[in-house]
Amino acid sequence: MQPHFATICNIDLNKNENNFNNRLERPCDGCEAPYGYRNHMPLSTNTSTFTSEVSRAAVSGNLDAPEGGFDAIMQAIVCRQQIGWREKARRLLVFSTDAGFHYAGDGKLGGVIAPNDGECHLSDQGLYTHSIIQDYPSISQINHKVKQNSINVIFAVTANQHSVYEKLAQHIEGSSSAVLSEDSSNVVDLVRSEYSKISSSIEMKDNATSNIKVTYHSSCLNGGAEIPTAKCDGLKVGDVVQFTAQILVTSCPTDPREWNQVIQIYPVGINESLIIDLEMLCSCPCERPGAIGYEKHSPKCNDHGTLMCGICECDDMHFGHNCECSTSDVHTGSDKDLVCRPDNTTQVDCNNRGTCLCGVCECEKRQNPEEIISGKFCECDNFSCERHKNLLCSGPDHGTCECNHCVCKAGWTGSACDCRASNDTCMPPNSGEICSGQGECECGVCKCKSTSEGRYSGKYCEKCPTCSGRCQEFSNCVQCQMYKTGPLKDENDCATNCTFVPIGEEKIVIDEEKDEQLCIFYDEDDCKFTFKYSEVNHKVEVHAQQERECPPKVFMLGIVLGVIAAIVLVGLAILLLWKLLTTIHDRREFARFEKERMNAKWDTGENPIYKQATSTFKNPMYAGK
Incomplete structure (x- = not known):
């Protein structure tokens, strides 16, 4: 069944703000007057037309935070012919928003008290005509129309609104919610992801009344026994799932007219259903x-x-x-x-x-x-006894249930006959104590104990990864024989105290099947040496690493001299930098002084206050004779 998508473009008319006439006519510069819902085009596979319609869609404004999205959802569901819903298709309705929603009762604030009738009211131009005539739909009305028309709603909302729409999706059958990025860049991935969730799951629902109980059973894709469930997940195209419905009349209705009922059983979001005509025998002749x-x-x-x-x-x-x-x-x-x-x-x-x-x-x-x-x-x-691995009294081979208690057969004990009566399974294969003396045998299984050295493990408690074992005993001999170090590095002491010769290996690798123990130590030179040992037929075999792993030598004198040299060089560099900066500053000051001196005019003119000692007068009447 091919999916059939529809998207909603909605502008809230705000029934409770009709008095703001100016803002309703022009909510913003270049904006169209608000409208409740507009169907720009019917469903189509022509993507170019869809892109053109989206780009030409008029921008409008909203006068409060919540939007009239419920009006848009209702019209997109019930106006099947105008929207173009196909009959045999899975119908998906994507509702995208970054705000809350108005619901039934909000219209009364604007004087709109007529309840929503759940009918189609679109004009020839695709505009919703009853925005200021009837109230917003309620959540239950939306849920009823969604179930009636087999539509899955996907709420693609921004992060700040996701918690609200997530709760809303719980009250609308077959719906889901997801977070839309602020720039809507993930809308395609979001729809693909939510559709995958919807299409990979199938859930059975019915419209039975309280007097009738419908129980569903299915094995889904497990192929085993049926279990009580009405939902199967993880389905793919082509998978066939079978549901069995059991109908039980729990009580007879008091009204005889309800003794005959029609029950509809349907998968959520799919336009198919099973109709059952039920006649209750509540009164017999x-x-x-x-x-x-x-x-x-x-x-x-x-x-x-x-x-x-x-x-x-x-x-x-x-x-x-x-x-x-x-x-x-x-x-x-x-x-x-x-x-x-x-x-x-x-x-x-x-x-x-x-x-x-x-x-x-x-x-x-x-x-x-x-x-x-x-x-x-x-x-x-004979069915209320204890179970082990979902088997009554661990199965017929172990015991039987008699009067609420398990009666165990020979060789088995315990309240559920799940314990072996003998300790044979706790004995090591090479003989020895029960659980190697490091545990207790319970129900034929060794329960290992913990000691101050470490915790024992293994089927027979034969292993102790954290225990030192004989590592300390062999370490001195490995040091003197392999590396000529340690307390026994003297040849006479080493030959006297060591009874084995370790086998040198480039790298020590533990073989689990041989029950080998790994030993790691550090010597007086802070070098790490590794060896392993195993005991076969009471004979010890030791394999040691050929070369120790020593840390690199550190030359302290070189480090000290290097630090001193670095300090001296840094000091010289700072002095040279200071000298360079002061020289540049002095030269700039001297150049500015020379420039100001060259521009001075006081030494090139005469002093206006100065007068010579000799005064010369001319007689105007004297003609030179």
């Missing part, structure tokens, strides 16, 4: 006098009751399935009940697992004929 099957003082009831629909209704003096018991023959009053109770403190007959008939408990029958309830007071059964 055989319960009325004169009908076939109604017989007073019937011989089938030992002449002490009325046979109705095959069941005896006994008189006041008799009881039992066939009225075979007399109250006078058994006991009277409360004594009759005590006969079917183990003691005076018990308040129920036959441990509530049977019926008290004529002072004798008749235990109830189980659906599985192999499961039997027994005992004088129905206190025993």
Whole structure:
């Protein structure tokens, strides 16, 4: 079934802000007046047309934070012809937003009190015409229309709104929510991921009333026994999953008109369903006098009751399935009940697992004929014993369940017959103590103990990875024989105290099958040497690393001289830098002084205050004669 996508482009008209006429007409410069919902184009495979419509979509504004997204969702669901939904397709509706939503009741703030009718109200231009006529849809209305039209809703919202829409998705069948990036760059991956989740899972639902209980069973893709489940995950295209539905009438409705019901069983998000016409037999003709099957003082009831629909209704003096018991023959009053109770403190007959008939408990029958309830007071059964690995009393080879307890067969013990009676499985193959003397045998399995040296492990507690073992004993000999170091480095001491010769290897590798022990030590030169040993037929075999792993030598005198030289060089470099900076500064100051001196004019003119000592006067009347 091919997926069928629809996206919603929505602008909230804000029913509660009709008084802001100017802002409603022009919410912003160059913006179109707000509208509730517009269907720009029907569903199509023409991507170029879709791109063109998106680019030409008019921009509008919103006068409050929440949006009228529910109006848009409702119209996109119910206007099937205008949207272009196909009949045989999985329908996906992607709702993208970065804000909250208005829901039923918000319209009353703007004087819109008519409830949403859940019908299509799109004009020829694709505009929603009832934005200010009727209220927003409620969540339950959206959920009802989603189930009615088999649509999966994907809420692609920004991170700040994801928690709100995640809770909303829990109340709308077949919907999911995911985080959309701020620039919507991940929208394709988001839709692909959410569609993969939806298409790989199938869940069965029904519209049964409270008087009817529908139980689903399926093995999904496990191929084993059916388990109670209505959902299967991890499906791929071509997988076939079978569900079994069990319908149980829990009670008869008080209204006889509800005795005939039509139940619809359907997979979520898929436009297919199974219709069941159910007729409840809540009133039988055989319960009325004169009908076939109604017989007073019937011989089938030992002449002490009325046979109705095959069941005896006994008189006041008799009881039992066939009225075979007399109250006078058994006991009277409360004594009759005590006969079917183990003691005076018990308040129920036959441990509530049977019926008290004529002072004798008749235990109830189980659906599985192999499961039997027994005992004088129905206190025993053969199915309530302890289980091991989901097997009753560990299976028929180990024991049987008798009166709520496991009776084990020879060779087995324990409350669930899961323990071996012998300790043979705890004995090491090469003889020795039980669990190598380092543990206890419980149920045929060694439970190893922990000591101050370390914790023992292995099937027979024969291993101790953290224990030192004989490593310390062999270390001195390995040092003197391989590396000529250690307390026994003297040849005489080494030959006297060492009884083995280690085998040199380039690299020490542990062989688990030979039960080898790894030993690692550091000598007085801080060098690491590694060796391993094993004991075969009480003979010790030691393999040691040929060369020690020593840290590189550090020349302290060179480091000290290098540090001193570095300090001296840094000091000289700082002095030279200081001298260079001061020289540059002085030269700049001297150059500026020379420039100012060259520009000075005070030494090239005359002093206006200065007067010569000689004064010369001319007689204007003198003509030179």
